[in-house]
Amino acid sequence: MAGAIQHGGGLAAASARYGGRINDWLDLSTGINPCPPALPALDPRVWHRLPDRELEEEARFAARDFYGSGNILPLTVPGTQSAIQLLPRLLKPGKRAAILSPTYGEYGRSFALNAMPVDTISTLADISQDHGLVVVVNPNNPTGRMFEPGVLIDLAMAMRNWGGVLVVDEAFGDCQPQLSLVPEVEQHDNLVIFRSFGKFFGMAGVRLGFVIAGDAISQVFTEGLGPWAVSGPALALASNLLQGDTDTIRQQIARRSAGLARVLAGAGLQLAGSTPLFSLVEHAQAAVLHDHLCRDHILTRIFDYAPHWLRVGLTPNEDCDQRLAASLKTWMAKVGAQS
Template sequence: MTEAPIQHGGGISAAAERHGGRPEDWLDLSTGINPCPVALPAVDAAAWHRLPDRGRLDATRKAAARYYRSDSCLPLPVPGTQAAIQLLPRLVPAGRRVAILSPTYGEYARVLRAAGCVVDEIGTLDGVGDDHGLVVAVNPNNPDGRLHRPEELLQVRDRLARSGGTMVVDEAFGDMEPGASLSAHAGIAPGLVVFRSFGKFFGLAGLRLGFVLGEERLLADFAEWLGPWAVSGPALTIATGLMAGDCTPIRQSIAERKSALDAVLRHSGLDVVGGTALFSLVSHSRAADLYEALCRQHVLVRPFAYDRTWLRFGLAPDVAADRRLAQALTLALTPARPLALPSA
């Protein structure tokens, strides 16, 4: 069974080919990534020259445990959360169904269905049934920002664990919501798997790095499935350095950029219906037309095939970009004036 690929944000080259201009001149607001990437720590020459050894890997896992406050497990570095998602079909017990809290990041349903799993896209946690062997919840959710309390998710995990099932909680946008994280429960709660993204918060998506948290036996399985040297030495070194530093300025910068974005959207008369600290979700009756109008001004946002009224706006990098977005929205949302008829 083949599932059609999903069109994600970040397709700036394709947008430029269609609408013109150089990709570097576009304002890309189509992703949920910190638009102000942090300064990279020094990377020693051996990280580039040698395969990543056990000492380098262990240093990163210990730094991640401190950063994510996961005292009961050492998070496993993976080459991006997407790599871990590709492995999820192996966690589905034979004969059991999968439940995904939806709408959400589309790769979960695509990957699991492509592997032959029966997937139920449910709207609330009440939709989890006894026949579900794997449940996926993105928390906070992408794209609407829905946030579940830890105790709600843990109650579902308790039910699943009693029947040998697994709960996957994707906290890709969780760095700004530490109080909602289940990282502290990973490793001591059977049947709980937590995914964390590194690149979104730090603005380094190209590093392709994420972490899996859970029981040690399960992390050993993921490590085996990924094979040796799954994450590069430079990526491990950069993560170790950044997670050990003071992240307060990063959080403040993201909060300021988010506030500025929402101010622009609301001043333009758009209805902000959800989002996280790294993006805002807008509902508009003519979202497709607005998307195209922005593209013609070389501003890229994220549309959704499953809801034609939604557009997701990522954070702009600075005040100048805020002004550019505001001007683009003014032009896009201003009704065209009818042409004046020539006088007789």
């Protein structure tokens, strides 16, 4: 059976190992906007009542306008993780799944737990007619690899010829809308797009995502999730924020991303890739650097399958940039003294 995947965000475990109060830690282990917008006032009824159709439709219409899905209403899901767990239902018997890797590990685990054949591939050229479902994360987590829309549309069209489904995870795509395939879904009934609410808006705790697909595929997810899958407060929050000032959010993320880039460059660290919400550092002693930062109560993300990688998320402000820079300066001085 596939083992559990290590993820970012484990502050409790880090605090237990390295000490310090959780609130004193600087969590850079996730790719989440560290400067979320202010919470809007919510009608008290959303806490009291089951989320009815009206509330769900308000969120879906707001998502349609935000993502640009045309006549297709995005389906609300309790985080894209819930949709990933239902992907095996889209794979036809006798076919294999393919996951463009390295990427988010839960995709492979989902198929493995269902005893379904899955290939980890390194290029789109590795896709064959044996693959009934292909997963591409664009922009990719953790490498930041990006594909232009035309490349993936050509793939979707080719896969349609043998009845294959293309799943494109755009969880980190809100800051680069020009890469999105959402406007293409109406013309391609074998295309499925995942979008995340929590990363861009900095509210991962809400556990909200969207699946954008044609009616037949959306129905598979609807049946798999069951009734009232998304809470009323999450739907109301999404309806409000998706219609709000998202340009300001993008600008704030851009400023924080630039701040992180300056800190990493100032420390002489080499990047293996990035998106506006995180940077991937490549260093032979990535695990040692991770440990050093933890001792300064700064949490980053390491990868068991790539021990030379360290993913660093955005800090919330310039003071935290300086805190990270100071810790990196201490480490670089230590490394220099040992060499």
